[in-house]
Amino acid sequence: MFNDFKLVDDRPVYVQLKDYLKEMIMKGHLLEHQKLPSTRELSKLLSISRNTVLNAYADLEQEGIIYAVKGKGNFVGKVTTLKTPSIELNWKERLNKATLLADELDLIRQDIHWKKGMISFNSVAPEEKLFDVENFKRAFLTRMSMEGDIVLNYGYAKGYKPLIEYLLHYMEIKGVDISNKDILITNGFTEGLDILISSLAKKSGRVLCENPTHHAALKLFRLHGLEIQGIDMQDDGIDIDQVEKSLLEKDFDFAYLIPSYHNPTGIVTSSEKRNAIIQLFSKHQIPIVEDGFNEELRYSGSHLAPLMTFIGAGNSIVYISSFSKILFPGLRVGWILADKQLIHCLESMKRARTIHTSTLDQAVLYQYLQDGYFEKYLKKARSVYKKKYELARQACKQYISFKRMTGDGGLHLFIELEEGINARILLEKCYKKGVVFYPGDVFYTNGGGSNTFRLGFSRLQDEDIVRGIQIIGDTLKNDMGS
Amino acid sequence: MFNDFKLVDDRPVYVQLKDYLKEMIMKGHLLEHQKLPSTRELSKLLSISRNTVLNAYADLEQEGIIYAVKGKGNFVGKVTTLKTPSIELNWKERLNKATLLADELDLIRQDIHWKKGMISFNSVAPEEKLFDVENFKRAFLTRMSMEGDIVLNYGYAKGYKPLIEYLLHYMEIKGVDISNKDILITNGFTEGLDILISSLAKKSGRVLCENPTHHAALKLFRLHGLEIQGIDMQDDGIDIDQVEKSLLEKDFDFAYLIPSYHNPTGIVTSSEKRNAIIQLFSKHQIPIVEDGFNEELRYSGSHLAPLMTFIGAGNSIVYISSFSKILFPGLRVGWILADKQLIHCLESMKRARTIHTSTLDQAVLYQYLQDGYFEKYLKKARSVYKKKYELARQACKQYISFKRMTGDGGLHLFIELEEGINARILLEKCYKKGVVFYPGDVFYTNGGGSNTFRLGFSRLQDEDIVRGIQIIGDTLKNDMGS
Structure with a gap:
């Protein structure tokens, strides 16, 4: 006993010794009231400094796992390791259909x-x-030195305020009328779409989208039990005649469209078609969820404004995006830009589900954008x-x-x-x-x-x-x- | 025109000039094919270097917003800013009951x-x-220099592998039998609980919990439409007789318990009662969701093992926790430790909803733990x-x-x-x-x-x-x- 202690990683030796002793006690190899070796003995046995042993014992005592008796040494404390006969539940039987479907649809x-x-x-x-790791580090250090304690504590469900301001302005420059609109920061695009779908009432229970379309969106539609109406893609975007026919035939809760660098076809919807789309959906009072995920990766051709720019002060478009396809997908930051009232309600849902998106991710991303690194990186990428x-x-x-x-x-x-x-x-x-x-x-x-x-x-x-x-x-x- | 350009923040001047011009064009103040001032003129007018103007124009051209004609200058490109008559949807009418309830239950x-x-x-x-910002920065820099590019790209839905390994060992040291168990990393405790509830079939549609209990959990139960059976708290934990009576009378999908430093009462369930709880719920084959959120903040008394240690190799407990109440809540990292098969299914749900938890948060937290800063900080805290x-x-x-x-x-x-x-x-x-x-x-x-x-x-x-x-x-x- 004790001499099978080995250093297993880079953590301080006293921490590893503490963990080793704790595990022995928890597993019942050392029993209640059993005397531990003196610090001198153990340091000799393991060829480590006596101070290391003292530190480990002190921590264990503070955790209530061992106790010291003056002049007598250290003893194992009361640790309940009593095991009741373990039972085995059949978890698969206890899961709902959506979860089993999620498993089935899991492409990975x-x-x-x-x-x-x-x-x-x-x-x-x-x-x-391509990642610009050095400037990312710089942005991190800048933000941390300005407000490290704030970045590391709880934030707001709606998101990190400077980032929200930045993104509102960013969308305004793209031509969006941001009056009466607001932003909710989410854990990437996917959470944004999921929160929105989870919040909408199922009236018709139907969604209209391009066919083919982004599989993560399709998966969410299926998990939420929506009926999916796919519309064929032409070289300049969705087939508008098919859309018109569908809208006349059936009602839809919303449409989901990817007008720029559509996934998977890579098609960019022409500006004429964008206009026609807005006309048509406005007439039928059907909201559009616009996926802006790849918008920045334009290599040629003239500039194309997001669908959202076409509605002016209207509120029928919910724009969801992230920088994950350009900047750093490991940072899970996306956003929903939509009607102020709608964002207010989605914010409550966000708070109920995940409290808020990582403040660290948001704050460093903000600083990176703010310092102009994004522009430079985008050019290179x-x-x-x-x-x-x-x-x-x-x-x-x-x-x-x-x-x-x-x-x-x-x-x-x-x-x-x-x-x-x-x-x-x-x-x-x-x-x-x-x-x-x-x-x-x-x-x-x-x-x-x-x-x-x-x-x-x-x-x-x-x-x-x-x-x-x-x-x-x-x-x-x-x-x-x- | 142009002379109302102002520097509004710390970003490079050329970026701000570019954004200013882009906004003018998007808002229709500059029209298609309109000639822009020469770089020399604009630099003089705004008292900025000509290079700055050149950079801004070059970017705008690359974005397809302006075009250059050799020997003639720069012109505004084709930008569709056509606005259709905007429509106003009544979003509140389009939301479902759960979302309106989330808004109503939003305590903040x-x-x-x-x-x-x-x-x-x-x-x-x-x-x-109290935050240990300096060591946090150190952990960040260490991890970034080791694998910055990996940390910033997409990760696994299950979580960052080194962190999962660390946490499995961390729970093993607490006495948990981790054979046939696995960990899913979530955006904090709350997402963990939400994913679990979303995945469980509603058989009885009932949950048993302590009364009072954590309000974020209560909110989720209500949003998921569960019937809540609260059990009074005694000074050593839940009233076990009431539990027994309830279990005999009704069926439950699961129980939700906070055995250590219960929120809001701060009560620690005694080790005898822990044992009795396990016996009782095992007999009735009801799974327990154990909330370990505050477990580390023990100031006195003997060590108490999580409920999960009592089930040995059994699989009837789902342990959900995070370090948010001790370490950094701004980092949204929590975890579910449970039956391997269950975790496998929850992982698909996690992927469908949010792809994965921020790799940056996970990797820096891992490094911080691994370097032994956590132990030191915990002592101080x-x-x-x-x-x-x-x-x-x-x-x-x-x-x-x-x-x-x-x-x-x-x-x-x-x-x-x-x-x-x-x-x-x-x-x-x-x-x-x-x-x-x-x-x-x-x-x-x-x-x-x-x-x-x-x-x-x-x-x-x-x-x-x-x-x-x-x-x-x-x-x-x-x-x-x-």
Whole structure:
């Protein structure tokens, strides 16, 4: 006993000794009122300083786990380790359908297992080598020295005030009329959408969206039991005639649209179509949830204003976004910009569910934006991604015989193969050659898209982009009988 | 025009100039194809360097907002600012009952407005002056230099692996059998509880809990439409006879218990009672959600093991906790420790709702724990809070004629006045004298507790603790007719 004590990590030795003794006591290896070795004995036995042992014993005594008797030494205190016969519940039986569905819809678990050395087009996360870690550290230190204690204590459910002000102004510069609007900071885009859906009454129980669309949004719609009406995508955005027909036929609680660098197709909705969308939904009094996630990653073409700029002082659009696709996704910061009254109610929901979003994340992000690092970083990121984007487009044109390729910017392209070609079978064959991509069917509302796939290029080296696309193209030509 | 440009903050001048011009264009003050002043003119007009203007113009051009014509200058590009007649939706009508209830139950909005200079016993948040900001900065810099790019990119829904490992070991040292158990990291305790409740099937639709209990938990139970069965608190924990009777009469989906430094009473459940609780709930096959939030703030008495240690390899307890009441609440990090299979399903729910908890928060917290700063800080915090705790207890005994006072540790005391005395009326009177506290009725499951209140002392100066309690006592004696 005692001589099996080992240092297991970098923590101070006295802490590790304390933990070791505590564990022995908790597990019943040392019994109540049992005498512990004297500090001198133990320090000799373990070849550590006597002070270390003294510190560990003092901590254990303070925690009430051992007690000292003057002149006699240290003894194990009363620690209830009595175990009742343990019972086994069947947790699966106790879960509800939505939770089992969440498990079933969890794409990450269905992903083909990626192995080291493979070329993976799965990710649309930013390239971490681009991260501006030094300026991020600077922003952290600046903020901490200004108000470290405030940053580390409880904040407001609505969000960190300077960040809210910054973002309101940021959206105003984009052309949004922010009078009577307000912002709620959320744990990224996804929490924003979830809080909104959780808060809306199910009147028709129906949502209208682009088809295909962002799978995390689709998953939330399904978990909330919404009926999903998907509308086909044309090269300049959603098919407006189909929208009109749907709105005449049925009622909808809201529409969910991604007008810029749409996920997964990468399509940018034209400015004419944006206008038509607003006209149509306004007429039918249907709110639009606008997903602005990728808006900043524009490589060419003229500027396009968010849908929200078109409604002026109106309140029918809920804009949800984050900087996760450009800046730092590890920081979970997103925001909802919407009608003031609506934000007021969503704020209560936010408080009930998660109190507030990490103040640290918000404060450092604010400082980073405020110091102008964002502008600089965006320029760098755009130029790197633009190059990859053009390379990937060119390679697809050269090697893959597709029916349609879309992607006007952003971090991915979307490929539609000829009818009848199954992208999942293609994926299986490519996997054997060390290349993986995202099958497109997961983005479809109605089981379609079996002949489509998404190519995320943001985290790949130039040569891997070309080589990977060539392998996909060759496999398609040679192994798919097409 | 242009000469109303002002520097409004600390960001680089060219960024502010760019934003100013962008806003003018978006708002329609500058029209499509309108010529902008030459860089030389504008630099002279605004008394800024020509380079600054060049940078701003270059950015605007890259964003597609202006275009350059060689030899002719810069012109406003095509920016759609067309406004359709804006519509006004009535959002309140479109929200569901739970959301309106969340708004109604939002205590922060009902709080009596605190004014500067008042003595407020409302908060049970940690004292921020105690925060160990320097070591926190150190932990941040250490982690960032080791893997800054990873910390800033997407992480795992389950949580940051080193932190999970650390916490598993931390709970093992407390005596928990962690075989077949796992951890899910959440945005604080509250998200943990919300995800769990959202995932459980409503079989009986009933929850059993202590009465009074933590109001954020009560709020979640109500928002999820659960029927709440509150059980009276005795000085050594929940009334076990009442529990037995309830379990015989009705079925429950789960029980929610706070065995250590219970909120709001501060009571610590005795080790005999812990044992009896486990026996009883095991017999009836009812899972227990154990709230470990304040467990570390023990000032005296013998060590008490979490309920979870009593079930051995069993899986009937879901332990949810965070370090928010001791370390840094601004970091939203909590965890659920439970059956492996259950965690697996909750993880899918977590991913669907918020992707994952801030990696930055998790990684810095991990480093802080790993470097042994937590142990040191805990010692300091305990000794400061212990002093305040003893002072507050002493002052209550001296000045307030209560029926019962509870609080075995932690950051607050709970006072029960004689029957018939309304704590909210007392609060109104004390408010006029500059003292506020938390009325106890908000913690009650059944509309009771009108004669109770909670005194949080963690953020008050010693003299304010005594003076505030004296004012409450005097008001009670002189102005309440008792």
